[in-house]
Amino acid sequence: MPGRRKPNPPEEEPSNESRDYSVRAVERVCSILNLVQESVDGVTLNAVAKTTQLPKSSAFRYLWTLENHRYVERDTDSGLFRLGLGFVGMQSRHLEVLRERARPWLERLRDEYDETTNLGILDGNAVIYLDIVESRRTVRLSVSNGHRDPIHSTALGKAIAAHLPEGRVREMLTQAGMPGVTPNTITTPDAYLDELGKVREDGYAVDNAENEPDGRCVAVPILGTRLPAAISLSAPASRFAREDVAKVAKSLQEIADQIAAPEERPEQE
Known part of the structure; x- marks a missing residue:
């Protein structure tokens, strides 16, 4: 009988020193x-x-x-x-840290003005609400965590979009559309970009009955976190007068700076 064929000896495994799998x-x-x-x-x-x-x-x-x-x-x-924004969905832990950091400041702001405060982040072509601290008043403006709103009709969306490249903003507006949520909603890209220029100049964004017929909201971006995020205060326009917007915006700006500095936390009263 012919002899059984011997298998070929295995190739020598490269040593750790010589192994290089990099591309x-x-x-x-x-x-x-x-x-x-x-x-x-x-x-x-x-x-x-x-x-x-x-x-x-x-x-x-x-x-x-x-x-x-x-x-x-x-x-x-x-x-x-x-x-770019492709990394946002991969940063769930960073989002949770941001939410935890912002929560006590949002509560303090809510208690100061007795109106709803919000933390939002850009998700795709919309703003998603990471946290909401609701006003204790019976009549209030509020949504639920995870709610999505357009960038073109919200103060949160404007505050975030004002610090994105213009080309990216135009792409988002084209993909999402700019429907007239209320009669006051901005519905053209050029008008929206002009509005973003004002946001950058003022340091804050305003929604004057653009997302809710009787709503007013002011928002500022949280800069320095590497996440496209913003905080806002929203209330019925009948309680939140236009002349109070700048004062609220200043409070939001101070809080946004504190949120970007994790070692700072509001003192417990």
């Missing part, structure tokens, strides 16, 4: 994201090309692909690249 393209993507993440204002194409040791044309293709998948976004005015 050059993935390493470059990680380098780009690390660079963008470490920058507050954003990075230039030249900086990305230098870090990755790629020609500018190749670095741009990497950035274009990441932008297409919303992991980076480009400011059309400055040309700087920042982290």
Whole structure:
């Protein structure tokens, strides 16, 4: 009988020292994201090309692909690249930390004005409410946690959108549409972008019966958290006069600064 064929000896497993499973393209993507993440204002194409040791044309293709998948976004005015909104859904723990940090400040603000206070974050093309501290009054403006509202008709949406690249804002408005929620709602992109310019100038955003027929809301962004978030106070317009908006906005701005500083917490009275 012919002899049984002996199996080939196994190939020698490479040692830990010689093992290298890295993929050059993935390493470059990680380098780009690390660079963008470490920058507050954003990075230039030249900086990305230098870090990755790629020609500018190749670095741009990497950035274009990441932008297409919303992991980076480009400011059309400055040309700087920042982290995009594609990471927001992956940051559930960061969202919870933000909510926990904001809660006592929202409660203090509610008690000061006896009106509903809110914490919202951009989710896709809409604002989602992470936390609501309701007014104790019988007649009040409030929604439930997880509720989604358009960016074009809400103070929260305006406050957040005012600090996004214009190209991204236009894309969001095109995708979501700009329906007239009330007769006062802004319904054209150009008018909305003009409104965002005013928001940046004033430091706060206002919804004057644009999302609710008898509602008024003022909001400010929470800057420095790497999350597109904002806080707001909302009330029936009959109780929240236009002349009180600036005063409330100042309180919101002070609180937004405190939320961005985790070591600070309101004193218990």
